[in-house]
């Protein structure tokens with residue numbers, strides 16, 4: 026006979042929610058224990074992450090899909106071959122609170138063709154290229170700005186002038202501001218490419234990859 | 236390249252079992268599976284996968300044709316949970332592959348070892364929207380641990396072997412190999428050998444000794460320690476180590492839902508499951524603890540509720556084989572990255588003393604007394620589902636396996652059944668896929684033919700995959716499927732009761748079939764329960780019947796699942812009834 030046959034059934038019992046013991050602490054929405062009085066959240070910061078990856082079909086799709094799926098705030102992603110055949114470097118600029126940056130690195134590491142992932146702190150060498158097309162009404166002034174930013178004129182016609190600027194992100198932003206007065210028709214930016222400074226390694230690459 | 240441990244080459248056996256010679260890519264695929272000691276495959280035939288099926292013609296491996304590819308994926312998943320070895324599912328390209336998707340996503344969320352083999356249109360047609368072409372790699376990328384488009388007949392066998400090794404090693408999960416027809420038909424000659432992991436994949440084994448010592452000191456110094464055992468404990472075969480550690484140091488054990496069975500629920504240290512529908516005592520303990528040893532859990536939101544109120548006083552020691560799980564949802568004060576079994580051994584050795592937690596254990600016991608799992612069962616009302624679950628528990632062996640669909644019945648099956656062993660609870664946790672029950676029952680029984688297998692299904696969940704009953708009949712599987720029939724998709728109705736002003740939009744099933752008669756039409760035995768008096772006899776007869784049986788249990792249609800923590804809520808504020816929500 027089933028044991029529940031003779032049991033007297035009362036339904037669920039016990040002290041109501043407001044009568045229960047309560048913990049003293051608190052976590053923030055990122056799951057970090059905090060002083061309940063202070064309620065601190067981690068603020069997002071911008072950083073550059075470099076991934077050294079094996080060239081396999083779909084790697085880039087997996088990486089970009091990962092960013093989309095996990096809702097990481099990604100600002101730019103560049104990719105290109107390295108000195109080693111069959112391997113590429115992906116440079117990512119992300120803006121996330123510290124726990125998010127940590128997750129970005131760990132999740133990237135789980136993508137199988139990813140060989141190594143590193144956050145580039147300590148002022149990496151980072152450069153971006155922008156090509157921009159402005160109205161050609163004031164060619165002399167445009168030329169002055171281009172020289173000021175060590176740029177290069179790529180194409181100049183009666184109606185438009187197209188220039189190229191390379192530099193760090195701040196310089197590019199400034200340059201774009203400066204060109205705005207002429208009327209910017211189009212912009213193409215590459216996003217940043219970066220390496221760690223000096224002797225420091227950008228990605229751990231064993232002898233088979235050097 | 237590293238070998239999969241516990242995998243000894245068995246070339247002689249394989250040579251006996253497989254086709255005499257490897258001639259095609261498909262032969263190599265089949266040989267790779269044989270070399271991996273695969274015994275059972277679940278799948279459905281189709282154009283693009285036909286060469287692989289043809290190569291199976293002479294194999295000793297047992298292929299089970301399922302009614303739907305979703306069934307194949309769920310059956311493979313359950314097979315993986317019960318046996319610990321990757322379950323294999325096969326499908327053709329296009330609709331075959333897309334039908335696998337739910338099952339693959341399910342395996343991914345629960346880190347179950349599954350290998351999916353999908354046919355693909357010939358390489359030259361790929362990208363042309365050819366007949367039955369789907370970008371299977373693109374579709375399954377986000378829901379697989381790894382997926383590969385096979386592009387070479389000579390290496391396709393190794394690719395399949397590596398998919399097998401990847402599914403099993405490290406954090407387990409589903410892998411997929413997409414097999415274009417020209418690749419499986421193309422020439423291959425070499426035996427692919429035993430499964431090997433790709434070079435870049437090196438899951439950690441043991442945790443850093445210093446971190447282990449610090450964590451052990453933290454646990455030993457705790458006043459209110461708990462262990463939170465997740466599915467990873469079972470996957471790592473660490474239940475025995477967990478039991479030793481907990482009893483040695485007398486630390487209460489809570490499980491997550493996938494962790495059910497990791498620790499015997501009749502043990503005095505067991506607080507059973509915490510979270511949305513966990514026990515009151517587990518939720519009190521998890522809220523008030525000052526030190527949580529969390530093992531193999533990803534801190535799913537159904538467990539944690541709102542993060543702000545999750546174990547807010549606790550220092551967290553988190554053991555996981557996947558570094559990405561550390562501080563993903565809940566910050567770990569002491570991350571221990573490694574295999575749960577190995578790390579538990581390390582911790583056991585490093586423990587300087589047991590925590591002085593007599594008071595805490597008394598407190599836990601008091602919560603157990605205050606919040607017993609119970610339900611009201613007036614005789615003049617329809618049968619309560621909890622009663623049916625208990626009746627089956629009483630009538631089956633301790634190591635019986637329970638499978639479920641998704642909904643209220645699933646929660647009753649986890650609340651009112653006493654799980655004592657690992658790999659006896661087979662359910663869809665992270666994805667919560669209705670329709671999991673029947674095919675999972677098949678996979679579980681194939682993996683453990685000597686065990687009782689009882690499925691608790693909902694009428695809604697059962698209707699999603701009841702066609703797989705035909706497979707249980709054909710394979711003559713001695714299983715019992717209990718439909719806790721409330722003529723509703725009850726869990727939705729429960730939420731409508733609580734949060735949508737009792738507006739039962741699209742949650743009632745007024746056109747429900749007679750499940751006992753439906754079972755008979757499939758060639759299974761059908762039973763029906765309407766009253767308490769019938770329960771005992773039907774339980775006995777259904778379990779005694781040597782073949783698949785379906786019990787249509789007409790339960791109280793108004794019964795709801797409690798305790799309950801509303802989603803995003805505070806575990807310590809669980810409601811015991813609707814009034815407390």
Ligand SMILES: Cc1ncc(C[n+]2csc(CCOP(=O)(O)OP(=O)(O)O)c2C)c(N)n1
Pocket residue numbers: 640641642643644645667668669670692693694695696697719721723724725726727
């Ligand atoms: C495939 C799928 N569709 C929809 C849902 C949403 N859902 C969750 S529980 C539930 C009700 C399940 O009804 P039933 O299987 O009859 O079980 P009961 O809750 O009545 O026990 C639904 C519709 C789901 N989990 N899975």
